[in-house]
Amino acid sequence: MITGSLVALITPMTQDGHIDKPKLDALIEHHIASGTHGIVAVGTTGESATLTYDEHADVIRQVVQTVNGRIPVIAGTGANSTHEAIDLTQRAKDAGADACLLVVPYYNRPTQEGMYQHFKAIAEAVDIPQILYNVPGRTVADMSNDTVLRLCGIANIVGIKDATGDLVRGKDLIERTPDDFAVYSGDDPTAVDLMLLGGKGNISVTANIAPQAVAQAAELAIAGDADAAHKVDQTIAPLHSGLFVEPNPIPVKWAAAQIGLCEQKIRLPLTDLSDQYHETVLKALKDSGIKG
Template sequence: MADFGRLLTAMVTPFDDKGELSLERTTALVEHLIEHQTEGLVVAGTTGESPTLSKDEKLKLFEHVVKIVDGRIPVIAGTGSYNTAESVEFSRQAEALGVDGIMVVSPYYSKPNQEGLYQHFKTIAENVHVPVMIYNIPGRASVNISAETIIRLSEIDNITSVKEASGNLDQMASIIAGTSDDFILYSGDDGLTLPVLSIGGHGVVSVASHVIGKEMSHMIQSFTSGHHTESAKLHLKYLPIMRELFRAPSPVPVKTLLTEIGVNAGPVRLPMVELTEEEKASLTKIFNEL
């Protein structure tokens, strides 16, 4: 089983004040996340503004994060796109840089059928040797990978996990029931972390862990150690900030809040825009109330 941990962070990509990739700020962010109990990093996913990053920027980012992490936690590279052949080549390049796994998003815009989805992920997995995490996010990709298709894909040796951001607990339960015990399901939504754990999920690929990492870790550990009432209380306590982090398009709120707490990840790139003063005030108020 390729266990990347229970609390993974979908890491934002730090830019300098001019909007260029900042490896210096990336180093500081990685250290902050490890200090706050992140157990694995997902680099250059959608939270990392992957649509605005060039391939060269992504490869520099992968190489730098692998170097800074230095084996302390797993590094998973976001390498998927709607182009299967391109995804294969890019996944190979990421693998050569020493990442511990790759995350492959469902093909967006083209809306393939279930057989097309199966062949897409199968082809990528067959061309790399590292573990593959499927990323199912119908809200962004406009296509849902069905439970049946994910169960089929789980039979491929190095497809070891899925980040489920469908929001559909019935689908997640079907995946958990239909796959072997060594196939891991992660929640793709912070607010569903505890419900997903309760049906047999393994953990979460989190955005909120940028700013409440220790708290998220405490909630997960409370549940896994059998303190279910305590974990439920923690879930309810932190749910408002989890929701507020997605009130505006992500990762704008979390980058804003990181700067507020002294971990400057820089601005966002267009087409993302900064928060309004009203949005910023609401975000800061809810965070401070914790």
């Protein structure tokens, strides 16, 4: 089972809008050196929605090759087309990813039965560990806990990223799913509390900026040390709010540029962080001890 701090990695880009492959390699090395427990490549934070199909597969391949087995790599391969999700998942398996992260289909608003059949079809088509991803704030469609329980009976569906931020709902998932099914937080502000309830890790945006602290907080929370986990988490709490003043990954990519991790480049229809929020994010970096 993959556990701990799993960074939802940004995808660095050059000023002309191409994938910055040297910076991507540097980010991977930075995370491994900082104690990050796993990398999620080309998820929401990695701008999966604006990468071309080939770029998407190329980034997964590069991350797998650069990591070279040192930590797990989870590839974002979700789509609102079941056929496309199957193809991306197969490409990720062929590239050597350890697992795939599959978002609830967006825009077309499937029913609970449609979601079940979608994920079942992918799991049956590609033999790789698969993690469901429920983020109704983005997809509109919201996968119920009962649907998750139906899906966790499929052998290679091994977990879920719950980005609802609803701890009552997360606790219900943890209590009702089998012990070998991992519930991960997808919400940095509530991640420590979910892990203290039995969650297995945090698929984190904040880890892009504060990898050591997020990893330490995850280790402590999974070990059940509530006081120590909260103490560490409190040091980076300003980031948990500051990195979401505009839709992710706008603030985190801007913040990463301020501390030299990447260029300040993001693809349309996303735009650079609005001027009115520059001071807010800079203050979050300073208050968290990231930038002097």
